[in-house]
Amino acid sequence: MPYDRCRRAMGLAAVAALLALVPALPAAADGEPVSLPPLRLRMATDDICATASTKVAELHPWTYQALQLPRSWQLSRGRGVTVAVIDTGVSPRTPSLKGRVNVVGDAGQDCVGHGSFVAGLIAAAATGSATVTGVAPSAEILALRGTDTEGNPSMEQIAQGIRTAADRRAGVIYIGQVLAGDGKKLADAVAYAVGRDALVIAPAAPDVAPQGADGRPDTRPRAYWPAQIPEVVSVVDFGPAGSRPEAAPNALAPDLSAPGDAVVGIGVEGDGHFLGSGSSLAAAHVAGAAALMRSYLPDLSASDVTRRLQEVAYPDSIPRLDVYAGLTAVLPTARAQPEAGPDPAQIPHGTAGATRNRALMIGGGALGVVLLIGASMIVVPRGRARGWRAAQ
Template identity: 55%
Template sequence: MCAMRAVRIHRPQTAAAASAVVAVLLAAVGAAPATADSVELPAVRTSLGSDESCATASAQRVETEPWALTSLGARRALTLSEGAGTTVAVVDTGVSEKASGLSGRVTAIGDAGSDCVGHGTFAAGLIAAAPDGDRAAGPAGLAPRARILAVRGTDERGDITAQRLADAIRQAADEGAEVIYVGRALADGKAVLSAAVAYASKKDALVVAPLAPDALAKDRSGQVVKPEPWYWPAAAPGVLAVTDFGPDGKRPGNAPVVSGADLAAPGDGVVGIGPAGEGHYIGSGASLAAAHVAGAAAQVRARYPELSAAEVSRRLTEAAYPAAPPRLDPYAALTAVLPETSGTVPSPEAAVVPRAASVEPRNRALVVAAGSAGLVALVVAAALVIPRGRARGWRAGEN
């Protein structure tokens, strides 16, 4: 059975009401008990035990806009780009072709069109789910006109190996995905996952991955395993590594603490679609934050098709809200005017000193002027001497 978590349904109308949203949303991540005005949602999982049933349709719905979409300014960004014409690969537990909001836009490799666990479908919904029918609110994706390429990076129940994940990334790149969302973070597999990311980068695909696992494993004694300093593929060069935050702007106290994130995005107490039906699930973790970033990347690639994967990554990070790490801002990524080259200051052009003028024309002019002056002097002298000479019969003058 799936765990249930409480989501209070409130629609703030005033600033005072808005100030209460933090308390309301803390209930969504388990910080407060459910009350009469709450809806119990099943929690999405990353894997299932061998004796657990597959995820089923949720019987509960959230009719208001989830806090994550409000935080991201999703409605404003959607006026500029809905991700049309882009393909986002979801490398995860599969993506159900029956999922609400994704109908007709899922292409699956092999058996990835079914999703027993539900995590891949949930993430795909955060990326690209269309608004649900006539309802104006509720969960939706940042790129509701993008296509989803489902690539199974795990087995049917969510178990995973580095090699399998690496093979899935390569498959996604070969199929022409412009954005590749990876739903898992592994402590091993540096070589094969780095190679897979490099392969995808050569094909101009942007890989987006969670900085760390959604939850740390436990050892045989039940103690939580200390987090690694880095996880893969997020630590590989070229990957957009994403961490999460909750409705209060902070990460949960039990979340893995790993440094090195390129971006942060909403990831805790996030509401999304399930693998079947029209009901909703709730989930938390960096993997869900990465799904939001993948959706924003699809928006940017659709609006600026001339940009390379690396340029899209740069646009998302440099236009983000300044924080540590920077926080995803889809609208700014779609509208910001960035300098041509990151981290450089244009240098002034070198001054050009003209060559010294030749003295030859000047000398020639002086010679001509001197000759002209001499000729004038001769003419003047002739004008004075000749008349006088004629008048005297060319005789020598008397002393």
């Protein structure tokens, strides 16, 4: 049976009420909205590398309370857990990740800015006004490149990144890109990582729906790698107003949903902020939640954490991430098994013959009584008529 249905239903109603009250964009101290620069997903050949943002969100973004971060941080901040980020790279220059980014190869150069942004959603620590903080602000980041410098993903790079992250003992492996086509290399790499007790998390759909032949968004459901691999926790996004319609339909049966629309995050340097939307951002929040759980409950395996993420989620058409319940829920030691039906009735060996004999004895006795009564009804009247004298 799912964990505590009543608690989750009440919690979902409370979160829905909260999301209805919070704005989609951050606000300045005087209440006026702040216009943050948009997060890039790709960059053109003639674009310059990402730089610092000059805009700062003055208030906590809506995701801060939706993820229940203040309550969760009383229990865990992700210390001792390494989260691998396989994306466009992660800049070690950003102040909120200073000293906690380990780079593989050239992954320390993030021209697009996407990898640094999601790394901040996972593990950014409080700096400056402390308005933007990651889910697990004490976790370590292992940066691996899964794209070229312009942000175009590579199946081979991502597969190698997964294997390298597993060899480096990353407890959580986040993949920020989705790919179509033959995913055998990714499936083999994920199996390799799962065998080393790593939890793999990926977006279930692209941040921007692909375009059809007519130039319009093609929202037909389709399978993307690595999200369609059974061992991968696949995530789709929602925002303050609910699901994001232009991308969510592309996902095929995602495991979880998490905040991913109108999300405020960090840049490659400086204290400024950017604004982005997409399933890749939702998956980053789930990766941060997994880091909190692996830090607070270190005896849990990666599969245990996967089960915990899914079974304590808020009930919805796509279950919603519940960070605090993932840390505090008491679950059975194993998944509930279907109740067994009653065993068929069986007659013990050796009783059939005895039952038949007993029935014959009872029947024979009853017949004897009937015959005796019948004989009496004939003999007694005749005896009386002759005065009980012997016949001549």
